[in-house]
Amino acid sequence: MEEKAPNTKDACMAYNKSDLVSKIAQKSNLTKAQAEAAVNAFQDVFVEALQSGEGLKLTGLFSAERVKRAERTGRNPRTGETIKIPASYGVRISAGSLLKKAVTE
Template identity: 30%
Template structure:
């Protein structure tokens, strides 16, 4: 599903103007990005939540050569699905 399809569905279900829905969705994206960046857990109701996760440094290997390489520590975003979301997907 593309962003434009989501916007069209929201327009249909809320009777809001397309312009207003776009602004709302863009603002929502910014709020989620800022919250996760600040290290906050950002809930999305029954869908789940986004959070920031720190991955420690580890040793990996190059699949072509088999050579061991050091993978540095990093911070990544993570989505944790909620119980209702998991059940709906089953």
């Protein structure tokens, strides 16, 4: 009999920032303050890279880039009125080979 896929809402237990800081501190023998400083620095570099249009690539882990979204027409769900959704920017994140391998095993 085929296994049923887990409910993604129940199966997805994401780390929040303090959990991540604790795990990094534990694995790297840093204090929590040092680990938090490292996480904050990574966050700053990541945001700055995307804002400047450079993107970020951690080989094997992931790559992220800023992408332009074209103007498009949409519909107001309440009124049914057609509206123009202006052009904007978004983020495209692609999993690297290490992540892909980790989730398929």
